[in-house]
Amino acid sequence: MVNVVKRIQEYNAGRDPQRLQLKYKNIRNDPFTFLRGTCHLFYERLPQSGVMRSAPLAWICGDLHLENFGSYKGDNRLAYFDLNDFDEAALAPVSWELVRLLTSVLIAADAAPNGAADSRILCRSFIDAYGAALTLGKPRWVERDTAQGMVGDLLNSLRGRQRADYLNARTVRKGKLRVLNTDGKKALPASDKQRAKVTAFMKRFAAEQPNPDFYKVLDVARRIAGTGSLGVDRYTILVQGKGSPDGNYLLDLKQALPSSLAPYLKAAQPRWKNQAQRVVSLQRRCQAVSMAFLQPVMLGKTAYVLRGLQPSEDRVALKQPRHTLAEIQQVMTVMGNIVAWAQLRSSGRQGSAIADELIAFGEGKKWKKQLLDAAQDCAAQVRKDWQTYSKAYDAGAFKL
Secondary structure, rough: OHHHHHHHHHHOOOOHHHHHHHHHHHHHHOOHHHHHOHHHHEEEHHOOOOOHHHEEEEEOOOOOOOEEEEEEEEEOOOOOEEOOOOOOOOOEEEEHHHHHHHHHHHHHHHHHOOHHHHHHHHHHHHHHHHHHHHHOOOOOEEEEEOOOHHHHHHHHHHHOOHHHHHHHHHHEEOOOOOEEEEOOOOEEEEOOOHHHHHHHHHHHHHHHOOHHHOEEEEEEEEEEEOOOOOOOEEEEEEEEOOOOOOOOEEEEEEOOOOOOOOHHHHOOOOOOHHHHHHHHHHHHOOOOOEEEOOOEEEOOOOEEEEOOOOOOOOOOOOOOOOOOOOHHHHHHHHHHHHHHHHHHHOOOOOOOOOOHHHHHHHOHHHHHHHHHHHHHHHHHHHHHHHHHHHHHHOOOOOOO
C-alpha cells in the first residue's frame, strides 16, 4: 500500500521552502498538474507486466507528457520543436515513455465536454504516428520551414520575437542597464550568498570561454519554472551578452538530481560522472539539435545544468477550447514522430536497442492496445492519488 502523502513529502524533502510551497499549491489545482509534479509516484505505480516489461530499451526523457514538448533556440541559433526536459532521462523500455504520455492525454481531457471519446482518438493518433515513424527507421526533426498547423504557428511566432521585448518581460530597465524582475511570478530574489556563489562560478566559467565578457553577470535570481522540479536549486542569470541593454542574454542554471526512475530501472545504466552529465549527454543524444549553451557544470561539489533560458510559454497550448479535434490530432502526430525520432537517433548506444529492434517493434500491433489499457489504469490511479493528496493538502499536511 503506497502512502501518497508520505511519498510526496519524502521525495521533496530539502527543497527551497518558498518554491516548494508553490509546487504543493500548484499540484493541488488539478490531476494533470499533479501528474507533472509527481513523476516519482507515477513510476512507483507503473505496471510491470506485458509490454511494460518486454518492449525494447531506449533512451527516454522519462517525464514525457503533453507539456514536455516545446520550441527552443538551438546552438545553431535556429528554432526547433522537440522534447525539452531530460531531468529524468534514463535507459528504460520504450513503453514507459509512451504510457506516461498517453496518461497525460487522458488526464488532460477530463475537463473537456467530449473528453473521454476525444482522448482515445488523440491517443491513437499519437501511437499510430509513433509506430509509423519507427517503422520508417529514419530520424528527422521539426523546424520552422517544415512545421505545419499549431506547431508551425508556434515556430513562426518566434520569428518576430525581438530580444528587447523578451528581456522586457523578464527584467526591469534601470537606465542603460537591466535587473531581473523578482515579483514572484517567474523569479524570486537570490540571497547575497547565492548571488556570490553563482557570480563566482560564472567568472570561472567565462575565463574558459572564447568571449569572456559575454558571460559577465549583471544579476542573479532564483528561478520559478516547471512543476516537478520546483524547489530544486535553480537560477536565472542575466549576463552582458552582446551589450546592454538589449543585447543581454538570460541563462538557466539548474541543479541536477538523480532520475526519479532510478529505483525502478532494471536495465544497467552507464556510470555517469555526475547527474548533470547524464542529463546533458542524453539531451544531446536525443534532440535533433542541442539547446543553446547546454552543458554540465560543477559549483563546488554539486552538479548543475547550464543552458539558455527557454521561455515556458513556448509550447503548443492544447487546452485552448478554440482548437478543433483535427488540429490537436495533428499535434499528437507530430509528438508521436518526435518521440520515435529521438529513440532512433539514440539507438544502439550504451545498451539501447538497435534501430532494427525498434523498427520491428513499430511494425507490431498488439502493444498498442496493451499501452492504451495500461494508460487507462494509470490515469485512474493518478486521479485517485490526486484526491488523496488534495484532502491532505486542504487539511494542512503540506504547510511548510
